[in-house]
Amino acid sequence: MSFSVIKRSFSTSMAKNAIKNVTVIGGGLMGSGIAQVTAQAGQNVTLVEVNADVLKKTETSIATSLARVAKKLYKDKPSDGEKFVAETRGRIKGSTDPIASVKQADLVVEAIIENIDIKHKLFKDLDAAAPPTTLFASNTSSLSIGEIASVTNRKDRFGGLHFFNPVPVMKLLEVIRTPETSDETYQAFMAWGKSIGKVCITCKDTPGFVVNRLLVPYMAEAVRMYERGDASARDIDTAMKLGAGYPMGPFELNDYVGLDTTNFILEGWHKKMPENPLFEPLESMKKLVSEGKFGIKSGEGYYKYDKK
Numbered sequence: 397m398s399f400s401v402i403k404r405s406f407s408t409s410m411a412k413n414a415i416k417n418v419t420v421i422g423g424g425l426m427g428s429g430i431a432q433v434t435a436q437a438g439q440n441v442t443l444v445e446v447n448a449d450v451l452k453k454t455e456t457s458i459a460t461s462l463a464r465v466a467k468k469l470y471k472d473k474p475s476d477g478e479k480f481v482a483e484t485r486g487r488i489k490g491s492t493d494p495i496a497s498v499k500q501a502d503l504v505v506e507a508i509i510e511n512i513d514i515k516h517k518l519f520k521d522l523d524a525a526a527p528p529t530t531l532f533a534s535n536t537s538s539l540s541i542g543e544i545a546s547v548t549n550r551k552d553r554f555g556g557l558h559f560f561n562p563v564p565v566m567k568l569l570e571v572i573r574t575p576e577t578s579d580e581t582y583q584a585f586m587a588w589g590k591s592i593g594k595v596c597i598t599c600k601d602t603p604g605f606v607v608n609r610l611l612v613p614y615m616a617e618a619v620r621m622y623e624r625g626d627a628s629a630r631d632i633d634t635a636m637k638l639g640a641g642y643p644m645g646p647f648e649l650n651d652y653v654g655l656d657t658t659n660f661i662l663e664g665w666h667k668k669m670p671e672n673p674l675f676e677p678l679e680s681m682k683k684l685v686s687e688g689k690f691g692i693k694s695g696e697g698y699y700k701y702d703k704k
């Protein structure tokens with residue numbers, strides 16, 4: 397592992413802007429971006445993954461993304477760009493030990509696989525290990541924050557911090573408070589979001605929060621249109637880009653987000669709200685997922701991609 401090791405001091409106060417040491421659990425699409433933007437803002441990050449090989453991939457993806465940011469920010473001064481990349485990477489420490497990783501954390505942001513049982517197991521362990529002042533947040537797309545927090549003894553210091561993909565580019569952060577999230581925690585989340593350059597909006601702990609509650613029915617309807625044979629995936633994508641001004645069409649976005657994640661969301665919501673036709677399962681998506689076709693990350697989804 398070549399992430400640098402950083403010495404840090406423990407902050408006891410959770411007052412506004414007190415967050416300096418952040419632990420991000422999960423270094424996939426989202427966790428790597430969250431770690432990156434946090435480090436870009438000058439904060440110390442410990443990034444936890446399941447093993448050293450995955451950490452290496454995470455490190456490479458952060459380096460690639462930082463190079464894109466540096467190219468834009470330091471167009472006329474590449475040497476400053478190199479310094480920015482080195483300093484930002486220097487603030488990120490990799491770890492495969494979730495327990496040790498939270499001992500000095502002011503804030504823990506969880507971005508692991510979208511599965512309630514796995515998230516519960518993780519948060520139970522972290523709750524026992526982290527100082528009582530440490531704030532916990534989940535980046536879940538579709539699960540209830542209250543349900544995730546239910547296994548901890550810090551429900552007042554628990555909320556949702558929902559980022560958007562790609563994290564270094566998308567400006568929005570949804571801050572989700574449950575009925576038990578304290579005002580102090582909520583304020584600390586809002587201040588932290590601002591400190592890492594995001595525009596924060598607040599939402600109650602309702603399925604999909606704001607963006608996904610609107611995005612999922614739209615994307616699912618696009619798939620139904622394709623499954624009925626009304627139009628091809630390519631034409632639907634072109635239509636929504638050129639006719640509605642979206643940066644990506646629904647099939648491109650689905651492949652970008654990851655079909656395993658979107659399929660999981662839809663199945664979970666269908667189970668919870670079986671009477672709602674918006675969340676009926678989608679046969680083409682189920683088939684692709686069962687074949688291991690998860691979109692860009694696996695090389696194929698609704699479209700085929702060159703393997704990197």
Ligand SMILES: CCCCCCCCCCCCCC(=O)CC(=O)SCCNC(=O)CCNC(=O)[C@H](O)C(C)(C)COP(=O)(O)OP(=O)(O)OC[C@H]1O[C@@H](n2cnc3c(N)ncnc32)[C@H](O)[C@@H]1OP(=O)(O)O
Binds near residue numbers: 464
């Ligand atoms: C279909 C069935 C569905 C069933 C139901 C399930 C639905 C599930 C819904 C969602 C599930 C979960 C998702 C979630 O919780 C929330 C989300 O995140 S939703 C996704 C939100 N994101 C978007 O909508 C992305 C839309 N796309 C874009 O904005 C652009 O296409 C994108 C920025 C990705 C790429 O832009 P483009 O112009 O095409 O390409 P460029 O390569 O030129 O990039 C432009 C610009 O951005 C910089 N950049 C891009 N990526 C990165 C990166 N990773 N790191 C750093 N910088 C990056 C790039 O350098 C360019 O910068 P310039 O200065 O312009 O050169």
Ligand SMILES: NC(=O)C1=CN([C@@H]2O[C@H](COP(=O)(O)OP(=O)(O)OC[C@H]3O[C@@H](n4cnc5c(N)ncnc54)[C@H](O)[C@@H]3O)[C@@H](O)[C@H]2O)C=CC1
Binds near residue numbers: 424
């Ligand atoms: N993909 C997207 O566009 C978005 C996803 N989300 C949410 O973010 C979370 C993560 O999603 P992605 O990054 O897309 O998934 P991903 O599959 O890209 O990454 C998840 C990572 O977590 C790691 N992991 C799994 N269990 C772990 C554990 N116990 N400890 C440490 N690491 C562990 C995996 O090795 C993997 O690298 C999910 O809850 C998802 O719903 C939120 C916003 C957008």
